[in-house]
Amino acid sequence: MPFAVLIARNVWTRKVRSVLTGAAVAIGIMTVVALGVLTHSLRRTAISVLRTGSADFTVAQKGVSDVLNSAMDEGEIARIQQTPGVDSVVGVLVAAVQLDKDHPFFLELGIQPDQLEKFGVTVVDGRPYNADATDQVMLGFRAARDLHKSVGDTINIDGNDFRVVGIFSTGQVFGDSASMLPLTALQTYERKPGDVTLAFVKVKPGADVSIVRQAVERDNAELATVVTESEFGRIDRNLKLISAANVGISILALAIGAIGVMNTTAMSVFERTREFGVLRAVGWTRARVIGLVMGEAALISLGGAVAGIAMGFVAIRLIRSVPELVGVFQPDYPAAVFGRALGIAVGMAAIGALYPAIRAAVLAPLEALRHE
Amino acid sequence: MSSDAAVTPAVQVIDVVKLFDGGIVRALDGVSLEVAHREFVAVTGPSGCGKSTLLHLIAALDHPTSGRIVVNGRDLREAGNERYRRREVGLVFQLHHLLTHLSAIENVEIAMFSNGMSYRQQRERSRELLVAVGLEGKGHTAPPRLSGGERQRLALARALANRPALILADEPTGSLDSASVDRVLDLFRSIREQQGVTILLITHDAYVAGAADRIVRMRDGRIVSPDAGPADDAVPPRPAR
Numbered sequence: 001m002p003f004a005v006l007i008a009r010n011v012w013t014r015k016v017r018s019v020l021t022g023a024a025v026a027i028g029i030m031t032v033v034a035l036g037v038l039t040h041s042l043r044r045t046a047i048s049v050l051r052t053g054s055a056d057f058t059v060a061q062k063g064v065s066d067v068l069n070s071a072m073d074e075g076e077i078a079r080i081q082q083t084p085g086v087d088s089v090v091g092v093l094v095a096a097v098q099l100d101k102d103h104p105f106f107l108e109l110g111i112q113p114d115q116l117e118k119f120g121v122t123v124v125d126g127r128p129y130n131a132d133a134t135d136q137v138m139l140g141f142r143a144a145r146d147l148h149k150s151v152g153d154t155i156n157i158d159g160n161d162f163r164v165v166g167i168f169s170t171g172q173v174f175g176d177s178a179s180m181l182p183l184t185a186l187q188t189y190e191r192k193p194g195d196v197t198l199a200f201v202k203v204k205p206g207a208d209v210s211i212v213r214q215a216v217e218r219d220n221a222e223l224a225t226v227v228t229e230s231e232f233g234r235i236d237r238n239l240k241l242i243s244a245a246n247v248g249i250s251i252l253a254l255a256i257g258a259i260g261v262m263n264t265t266a267m268s269v270f271e272r273t274r275e276f277g278v279l280r281a282v283g284w285t286r287a288r289v290i291g292l293v294m295g296e297a298a299l300i301s302l303g304g305a306v307a308g309i310a311m312g313f314v315a316i317r318l319i320r321s322v323p324e325l326v327g328v329f330q331p332d333y334p335a336a337v338f339g340r341a342l343g344i345a346v347g348m349a350a351i352g353a354l355y356p357a358i359r360a361a362v363l364a365p366l367e368a369l370r371h372e
Numbered sequence: 373m374s375s376d377a378a379v380t381p382a383v384q385v386i387d388v389v390k391l392f393d394g395g396i397v398r399a400l401d402g403v404s405l406e407v408a409h410r411e412f413v414a415v416t417g418p419s420g421c422g423k424s425t426l427l428h429l430i431a432a433l434d435h436p437t438s439g440r441i442v443v444n445g446r447d448l449r450e451a452g453n454e455r456y457r458r459r460e461v462g463l464v465f466q467l468h469h470l471l472t473h474l475s476a477i478e479n480v481e482i483a484m485f486s487n488g489m490s491y492r493q494q495r496e497r498s499r500e501l502l503v504a505v506g507l508e509g510k511g512h513t514a515p516p517r518l519s520g521g522e523r524q525r526l527a528l529a530r531a532l533a534n535r536p537a538l539i540l541a542d543e544p545t546g547s548l549d550s551a552s553v554d555r556v557l558d559l560f561r562s563i564r565e566q567q568g569v570t571i572l573l574i575t576h577d578a579y580v581a582g583a584a585d586r587i588v589r590m591r592d593g594r595i596v597s598p599d600a601g602p603a604d605d606a607v608p609p610r611p612a613r
Contacts, residue, residue: 001478001481001482001491001494001495002491003485006474006478006482009473009474009478010473013473274469275471277469278469278470278471279482280454280457281431281433281457281463281469282457282458282463282482282483282530282533283454283455283456283457283458283459283483283486283534284454284458284485284486285454285486286454288485288486364434365433366428366433366434369433369465369469
């Protein structure tokens with residue numbers, strides 16, 4: 001009989017207990033998966049704001065609760081431009097509005113028309129808006145397609161009518177799903193005269209990006225530079241907190257699951273004392289006894305993990321229907337989240353079953369055989 | 373069997389003392405015993421005389437307080453206990469200690485983990501053993517569905533799984549009816565004849581002891597009679613149960 005079959009038989013023999021323990025593991029794993037996907041997806045949505053333009057790095061105000069609350073004035077933009085190694089700086093004001101119930105998170109990007117090219121924008125239809133226009137807008141081609149708008153149409157954004165003068169492409173999904181309008185017009189509508197949200201920086205050919213970033217941060221103590229997704233927490237405190245909560249809840253799930261597995265395994269080992277005595281009496285090594293107990297716990301945990309992942313998908317569907325998250329939460333299912341869920345399940349088994357397994361292995365065979 | 377094996381006793385118990393409860397209980401008090409290869413020896417005596425303790429020490433389930441036990445020329449203090457129990461000795465208990473959630477054939481197979489045989493070979497060996505103990509056709513039956521005699525024969529099959537040279541049986545017929553006792557004893561005798569194993573059987577039942585080649589009598593932790601003579605002369609009629 002293969003060892004794995006014996007493990008499965010032992011787990012199956014105690015069906016109710018195995019299922020209940022697996023259910024506890026499943027709830028923990030469901031939480032880990034749902035929160036992991038939620039955090040990852042929100043981070044991806046947020047980081048996309050930083051990737052609407054082509055740049056070597058992005059600059060924003062440090063430690064704001066939301067990246068859209070970042071504010072930099074023209075003086076700071078000018079100072080960044082003067083930093084050695086900087087080739088160009090494009091200041092962009094970013095605002096989010098609810099267009100309709102299907103588009104609760106529609107981005108408006110305020111940018112000077114003469115900086116569109118530096119920003120990596122290609123006008124694919126029509127023309128750019130005028131710098132001083134207050135009623136002209138360009139739509140990303142994905143937004144135009146989604147909203148069924150073309151050049152010459154009118155679109156109402158946040159109570160104001162705009163004429164679509166052009167369709168653009170940035171090469172970024174998020175940017176191509178947004179709108180662009182003159183910087184001064186958006187600053188007026190948002191009542192943020194002279195302010196931009198983000199600065200997109202390109203360095204001169206041959207310049208070291210990391211050195212330029214250090215120089216920008218040294219000269220502007222209130223600003224932070226971002227390149228990678230993992231650095232996003234430096235400017236967006238909310239997401240940093242959500243990520244921290246995600247890690248905390250994962251640890252909590254691991255602890256609760258491990259305690260559940262330990263409780264079940266310890267009880268099982270106690271009840272099966274004579275069985276372990278028999279196994280030791282017929283020559284089983286301590287390592288094999290440990291392998292048996294750990295294997296049973298691992299099987300229960302992995303079964304719970306599979307159920308938990310399935311429950312996680314259901315939970316994500318429910319979370320998507322939360323009104324505040326419609327349009328903002330576009331679920332993304334990274335392998336890392338599921339890898340972490342499986343890792344936590346294995347951790348639950350390993351942490352929870354180790355002590356009972358050792359207890360089973362060190363039982364004196366004779367005393368175990370006499371156990372009532 | 374080599375010539376060395378022929379002259380070296382299968383089991384040598386040399387001046388073994390076993391104390392319990394910090395020396396208050398003297399379970400074995402200087403016991404010495406030799407059992408030859410292929411010999412079928414019954415150790416008998418009243419309850420508490422130390423016969424089960426002696427068997428547990430020979431099975432390496434416990435350690436002597438002093439003295440030595442040598443099995444097939446090897447001192448048990450130097451032998452790896454797990455490997456010894458797996459390879460060289462087969463144990464049969466009064467309560468048979470079968471795993472009730474496994475089938476009969478699986479109960480035999482659990483003794484064969486780590487013995488180097490493939491799963492197919494283990495299954496084949498288990499089938500052979502079930503046939504040998506008269507349990508053909510009951511391989512997939514769980515122990516609770518077997519009779520007492522069948523369970524004990526199954527326990528014997530498990531003890532034989534790894535072809536041990538020594539079978540140690542602790543009151544193997546203690547909970548069986550007369551017919552089952554005779555069948556189990558026949559089995560012990562035939563195994564000894566066919567497989568050449570040495571058998572050391574603990575019993576307080578004179579009828580069972582009578583099936584052995586030699587009877588060793590114990591009292592108060594000592595061997596009072598290392599050879600009570602040919603067993604056949606001493607076999608009392610089997611009392612009806």
